Amino acid sequence: MPEPQSKFSVRRCLTFATGLLECLCFAGAVFGWAALVFVLKEDRYFSFLCVNGTGVNGTQTLDCSAQDEQFSLIFTIASFMNNFLTLPNGFLFDRFGTTVTRLYGIFLYTMGTLMVAFSSSALAYLLFPALSFLAVGGILLLMTNMQVGNLFGSRRSTIITLYNGAFDSSSALFLIVKLLHEIGVSLRAAFLFLSACSVIHILRTFFLLPRNLIPYPLPDRYTYGVSCGKSVTASAEVAANGEALPAAEETPLTNNAPVKQEKTFRECLLSRFFLWHLLWLSVMQLRHYLFIGTLNPMLQRLTGGQPSLVSQYTNAFAITQLCGVLCAPWNGLIMDRHKGKPRAAGETEQEADLRATVLSLFLTALQCVLFSLCASTPYLPLQYLTFILQVLNRSFLYGGNAAFISVAFPSCHFGKLYGLVMVLSAVFSLLQYPCFALVKGPLGGDPLYVNVGLTLLSVLAFMHPVFVYMHCRNLASERAKSKASS
DSSP, X not given: OOOOHHHHHHHHHHHHHHHHHHIIIIITGGGGHHHHHHHXXXXXXXXGGOXXXXXXXXXXXXEOHHHHHHHHHHHHHHHHXXXXXXXXXXXXXXXXXXXXXXXXXXXXXXXXXXXXXXXXXXXXXXXXXXXHHHXXXXXXXHHHHHGGGGGGGGGHHHHHHHHHHHHHHGGGHHHHHHHHHHTTOOHHHHHHHHHHTHHHHHHHHHHSSOSSOOOSXXXXXXXXXXXXXXXXXXXXXXXXXXXXXXXXXXXXXXXXXXXOOOOOHHHHHTSHHHHHHHHHXXXXXXXXXXXXXXXXXXXXXXXXXXHHHHHHHHXXXXXXXXXXXXXXXXXXXXXXXXXXXXXOTTOOHHHHHHHHHHHHHHHHHHHHHHHHHHHHSXXXXXXXXXXXXXXHHHHHHHHHHHHHHHHHSOGGGHHHHHHHHHHHHHHHHTTHHHHHHHHHTTTTTOOHHHHHHHHHHHGGGGHHHHHHHHHHHHHHHHHHHHHXXX
16 A cells, blocks of 8 residues: 655655755765865875975075875866766666665765875875765765655756755865864864764665656656555566666556657767757866866965965855855756746647756856856955855856756666766866966966966857757747648
8 A cells, every 4th residue: 555645745855855965965075175175284285295495585485386286186086087987877877776876876985084084194195086986976976866856846957956056065064174173173083974974875875765766757656765565666667769767666557658759878969959068068167177176276376375364265165165055946946937837839848848948058157257257357355256156156057967968858868968978078177187287387377368268168158058049949930830831
């Protein structure tokens, strides 16, 4: 006998709330790297790379550019692995489901926290695998949580973007580590506590998430997780393209359900939607990664190396990251605003969803250009505005990325397409390290020309919403012609 509907609602609300806390407190911690770098410098990680130099007035100064470059390399590799391994992880998710994927992600995340906990100035190179493990484990937590949006139907895009906003806000976790370090809590104690929190992730995996995938649209009387009594499980459906779709955890058996013709993975991959979306994500992600990876040396340059000012602006940056969870739902509401409204004659729900993404894609590109312009201006107080625009744009970017893929392509390919677009954008984001080397070397520490170049590159992101708009307009025009001819 199926569970009462009220129990469905309580379980779904618990799944949503605990998933939000998981993303908010853990998943994207690696992107708070600037705050952790401050702690690592105080603990003398890579301090042997600092050398005595001569200033412009003949004064002796300590040149730590090689140390900064090492920290930048750690973040570059971690952010690359965060995206690059999303493709095999997407295949893993689509093939083996939620439980297997989450256990793998929790293992990686726990290994990363333990490596940071047992690192030291003498074992500083442990940071290379540690940050990569934290990044990959965190993105797996996010990926398995985004499907929770399928439980909430008309608010699906809002939930997906909210989780991505929480992922962005979790970068403030390293700010908490920094503040605790300032009052005497060691780096080891903080990361051992984070390791122990993996028990919570494991319990949530078994009690509040499905074994396989949450389908969309959601079947009637769908439930999941640990239940009392017998469950009615549907056999796996087979799509028209020959791929097996995961069965719902508990659904009524239906023999006469229509089979929808879905695009194959290859057709999705070669579509213009995918190519323009990849460009849209890649150029903006490169801008964000370079900004985060070079924030500490940028603040050192703008403050004249005053530790108190660097700490003040680092804290301000980390605090603004908390606002990501507040910014992201606005993007989802923009995309879901048409829900419940009557559609045009002949317009499908997917076409309406696609049309609703145009404004979101355009606003995200506009935010990135404004953020890049502020980041390119060497005026210290303006960086407060830069931090606000950065977190706003970042929350729109990743939430919009996941929501667009869920709208424009079949749900059975979500994990693979999400993984592939993250992998290809990660390859593009490797340009951040040559950019950093160019600033440190030939440009003598002045990033102006690199920032101008990245701002111009960001303008290319506007081509994606223009293409989606033209596609939707062409569909509307074809419907009008068809109606007139009939």
